[in-house]
Amino acid sequence: MRTALVLLFLLALGAIPGSLLPQRGVSVEQVQNYFLDNPDLAPWLDRFFLFDVYSSPWYAAIYLLLFVSLAGCVLPRAAAHYRLLRAAPPRTPRRLDRMPYSATLSTDAAPEEALRRARTLLKGYRIADHGDSLSAETGYLRETGNVVFHLALLGLLVSLAVGAFFGYRGNTLIVEGDGFANTLPSYDAFHPGSAVDPSGIQPFWLRVDDFDASFIEEGDLSGQASSFSADVTYREGPDSPERTHVLEVNHPLEVDGAQVYLLGHGYAPTFRVTDADGQVVFDQPVPFLDRGTANLTADGVVKVPDIAPEQLGFTAVFLPSAASGENGDLVSDFPDARNPVVVLKGFRGDLGLDSGNSQSVYQLYTEKMEEIGDSPALAPGDSWELPDGSATIEFTGYRDYVSIQVTSNPARVPALTAAVAAVLGLLCTLFVQPRRMWVRAGTGGDGRTVVEIGGLVKTEGAASLRRFHELATQLNQELREPGSADPGVEKE
Amino acid sequence: MVHVLAAETAVDTGLSAVSDNLVLAMIVVYAVALFCFVFEAAYGRRESLKGTRLVAVGASEGESEGLTVNLRAREPEAKASRHVLGRVGLGVTALGFVLSLAQIVTRGLAADRWPWGNMFEFVIAICLCGVAAFLFAAFRYKAHYLGAFVLVPVLLLLGIAVRWLYSESGPVVPALDSYWIAIHVSALIMATGAFMVSGSATITYLVAHSTETRRSLGEKVSGIAAKLPSPELLDRLAHRMIVLGFPLWTFGVIAGSIWADEAWGRFWGWDPKEVWSFITWVVYAAYLHARATAGWQGKKAAWISLVGFACLLFNFFGVNYLFSGLHSYA
Numbered sequence: 035m036r037t038a039l040v041l042l043f044l045l046a047l048g049a050i051p052g053s054l055l056p057q058r059g060v061s062v063e064q065v066q067n068y069f070l071d072n073p074d075l076a077p078w079l080d081r082f083f084l085f086d087v088y089s090s091p092w093y094a095a096i097y098l099l100l101f102v103s104l105a106g107c108v109l110p111r112a113a114a115h116y117r118l119l120r121a122a123p124p125r126t127p128r129r130l131d132r133m134p135y136s137a138t139l140s141t142d143a144a145p146e147e148a149l150r151r152a153r154t155l156l157k158g159y160r161i162a163d164h165g166d167s168l169s170a171e172t173g174y175l176r177e178t179g180n181v182v183f184h185l186a187l188l189g190l191l192v193s194l195a196v197g198a199f200f201g202y203r204g205n206t207l208i209v210e211g212d213g214f215a216n217t218l219p220s221y222d223a224f225h226p227g228s229a230v231d232p233s234g235i236q237p238f239w240l241r242v243d244d245f246d247a248s249f250i251e252e253g254d255l256s257g258q259a260s261s262f263s264a265d266v267t268y269r270e271g272p273d274s275p276e277r278t279h280v281l282e283v284n285h286p287l288e289v290d291g292a293q294v295y296l297l298g299h300g301y302a303p304t305f306r307v308t309d310a311d312g313q314v315v316f317d318q319p320v321p322f323l324d325r326g327t328a329n330l331t332a333d334g335v336v337k338v339p340d341i342a343p344e345q346l347g348f349t350a351v352f353l354p355s356a357a358s359g360e361n362g363d364l365v366s367d368f369p370d371a372r373n374p375v376v377v378l379k380g381f382r383g384d385l386g387l388d389s390g391n392s393q394s395v396y397q398l399y400t401e402k403m404e405e406i407g408d409s410p411a412l413a414p415g416d417s418w419e420l421p422d423g424s425a426t427i428e429f430t431g432y433r434d435y436v437s438i439q440v441t442s443n444p445a446r447v448p449a450l451t452a453a454v455a456a457v458l459g460l461l462c463t464l465f466v467q468p469r470r471m472w473v474r475a476g477t478g479g480d481g482r483t484v485v486e487i488g489g490l491v492k493t494e495g496a497a498s499l500r501r502f503h504e505l506a507t508q509l510n511q512e513l514r515e516p517g518s519a520d521p522g523v524e525k526e
Numbered sequence: 527m528v529h530v531l532a533a534e535t536a537v538d539t540g541l542s543a544v545s546d547n548l549v550l551a552m553i554v555v556y557a558v559a560l561f562c563f564v565f566e567a568a569y570g571r572r573e574s575l576k577g578t579r580l581v582a583v584g585a586s587e588g589e590s591e592g593l594t595v596n597l598r599a600r601e602p603e604a605k606a607s608r609h610v611l612g613r614v615g616l617g618v619t620a621l622g623f624v625l626s627l628a629q630i631v632t633r634g635l636a637a638d639r640w641p642w643g644n645m646f647e648f649v650i651a652i653c654l655c656g657v658a659a660f661l662f663a664a665f666r667y668k669a670h671y672l673g674a675f676v677l678v679p680v681l682l683l684l685g686i687a688v689r690w691l692y693s694e695s696g697p698v699v700p701a702l703d704s705y706w707i708a709i710h711v712s713a714l715i716m717a718t719g720a721f722m723v724s725g726s727a728t729i730t731y732l733v734a735h736s737t738e739t740r741r742s743l744g745e746k747v748s749g750i751a752a753k754l755p756s757p758e759l760l761d762r763l764a765h766r767m768i769v770l771g772f773p774l775w776t777f778g779v780i781a782g783s784i785w786a787d788e789a790w791g792r793f794w795g796w797d798p799k800e801v802w803s804f805i806t807w808v809v810y811a812a813y814l815h816a817r818a819t820a821g822w823q824g825k826k827a828a829w830i831s832l833v834g835f836a837c838l839l840f841n842f843f844g845v846n847y848l849f850s851g852l853h854s855y856a
């Protein structure tokens with residue numbers, strides 16, 4: 035137990051750095067920012083896995099040791115308890131007055147009668163007869179609960195491990211109206227467990243038909259979202275029928291053992307680019323990423339590769355509800371698209387798409403590009419003719435997109451089962467009191483029957499001694515009642 | 527695509543004002559009760575508490591006539607300072623409890639949702655549960671001597687809530703809009719209430735313990751310290767409260783992870799709030815183990831439970847204001 039105590043403390047202590055430092059498992063960007071802000075310290079911290087605390091070897095060592103010690107502790111206890119469950123209560127000790135509770139009484143009733151009455155009083159006890167005495171035990175559930183609780187903790191750990199090996203998690207954006215097929219290339223980010231084959235994941239498909247968001251309009255909480263929901267159509271596999279689901283926060287879609295969650299939403303402004311000859315070379319929505327501010331100001335990048343002689347690129351800011359800020363600059367004052375405005379900065383040159391290096395769609399690589407100026411603020415329908423006259427870009431409107439997460443974790447249900455078992459076991463171990471009681475009846479020196487009672491509890495607390503006393507008092511009372519010596523007479 | 531704009535915020539301002547006034551009334555009432563308890567602690571007479579003895583040993587009253595009882599381990603005598611004002615204090619506390627209940631109900635009705643969606647509401651609810659746990663202990667274990675020690679943190683928390691955490695009643699962010707809030711947050715709030723009573727009993731225990739030690743060394747002890755309840759009593763009560771709070775906490779954390787699975791797509795993600803709930807849980811588990819380990823009972827176990835309580839407080843205040851995580855409702 036002492037080892038367990040020390041290990042428990044280490045487990046708690048070890049969890050602390052993980053809450054103080056950014057963790058890769060939670061947010062890779064925060065870790066990168068930390069590296070940028072602390073270039074000297076961060077590599078050192080990284081050497082001790084302090085950005086991956088909960089998957090670090092040293093943290094694993096703590097909990098594995100804890101659980102080895104737990105197994106080493108609980109399995110023998112479980113075996114012992116199993117034997118105890120099948121055995122009769124222990125024989126009556128010779129000296130009952132050594133027990134935490136003991137009482138004696140004398141009565142005119144016969145010893146057999148006293149034992150018989152004691153036996154009926156000891157409801158819920160397992161009773162063994164030893165001729166002149168009986169032994170009784172109750173509260174086996176406490177130890178059962180203890181064993182179940184600790185075994186459930188082991189089960190929980192195993193479930194977590196299984197989930198980490200065989201589960202995966204992926205994130206992506208879907209623009210309203212677009213579809214999504216559950217394959218590796220559809221994801222912006224994909225985190226498979228080490229035993230997952232990314233080409234073999236569930237072959238479901240879905241489409242976002244419609245997205246609604248509502249926001250609080252007035253008062254202190256103005257601008258806070260009050261609900262999001264997306265209507266989706268989905269198919270479990272290529273040959274399955276189409277079904278529909280309303281995807282909301284707290285209301286994921288279950289499909290083929292995977293869950294699809296609505297994590298957030300954003301705007302995808304739509305742009306049409308026309309070249310000098312009047313040909314449309316680009317016409318599509320571009321998802322913008324919000325800056326994490328309350329009013330959903332979002333940044334995005336428009337890449338127009340199919341235009342000659344030089345490719346075009348734009349960095350852009352989207353303001354859903356544009357208004358003049360304090361310094362006269364443009365800000366968004368509400369998250370809903372009340373007055374959508376886009377401001378673009380144009381570049382001309384080589385986008386670098388053919389270099390072979392993979393590019394982020396949210397970043398413009400301007401090393402081989404030249405700036406060509408800023409656009410005015412564009413409202414939907416407005417166009418900006420580039421200063422050099424090479425093309426016109428029109429802000430045609432916007433669509434919503436939803437950001438979703440797909441997770442598949444085969445250990446969800448086992449983990450839940452273990453957790454429920456742990457709570458039930460815990461309740462038993464904390465609230466059930468194991469008690470042992472012995473009653474011996476014999477004839478005393480004066481010819482009267484002497485009844486000895488002994489009670490033993492192993493747990494703290496006063497209540498069980500009181501229970502013994504109640505039983506003894508009741509037995510005493512019954513044996514003193516007139517007629518109690520004659521079991522054949524009905525009491526009036 | 528449709529953007530539905532909530533035409534008006536669904537808040538009943540009349541009810542909401544009633545609930546705000548109730549908070550102030552509650553603070554006044556608890557302050558009066560605190561005064562009564564402090565008066566009792568300082569000027570009461572230190573007497574044995576009736577009804578805390580398990581078995582009225584040797585009392586050969588009618589029914590147990592002829593029964594000779596022998597207890598191996600004599601129970602420690604339970605003593606505490608008593609005064610009529612203490613009874614008054616208990617009544618006033620009960621009044622405060624009713625006000626607090628009314629406040630929570632009106633606030634919930636005003637916003638038409640479960641009344642725990644932000645820090646202000648959590649604090650009020652935790653105080654309610656702390657006072658409930660205290661009233662329970664007062665009636666069940668005759669532990670009204672804890673009054674001052676429970677009401678001091680309760681008043682502090684309420685003061686902090688009104689001064690710094692106040693927010694208008696209104697709807698919550700979508701992630702909090704779930705029936706799991708009723709299950710998860712209620713369980714944790716109740717557990718916190720029990721842990722709070724345990725925490726104040728433990729601090730009192732440590733003081734009473736050192737008083738007892740000084741007394742047994744023959745020193746003369748005076749002042750409030752001399753009138754503190756017996757350490758055994760406090761220790762037992764602190765333990766009881768943790769035994770109540772621990773399974774509630776366990777359940778609350780599990781309910782939270784079921785909810786997280788529903789809302790965020792994973793049941794456990796080492797979010798700072800999750801980490802600190804886990805740490806709190808582990809420390810209280812260590813306390814329970816310590817109680818069951820020879821050589822760790824008494825003061826050592828008491829310190830572990832205080833570490834647990836510190837983690838709990840840190841989880842509540844520190845994590846909300848220092849870290850950004852998914853649990854951001856501060």
Ligand code: HEM
Nearest residue numbers: 035038100101103104107108180184187463811814815818
């Ligand atoms: C995360 C890990 C653990 C938790 C949360 C935990 C929790 C608990 C709880 C709540 C109790 C009931 C205490 C009581 O009887 O009042 C308990 C009892 C016990 N635990 Fe653990 N435990 C953990 C790990 C371990 C380990 C690793 C061991 C063994 C090496 C262990 C051995 C025991 C034993 C022997 C008891 C019985 C105490 C008694 O009979 O009173 N536990 N545990």
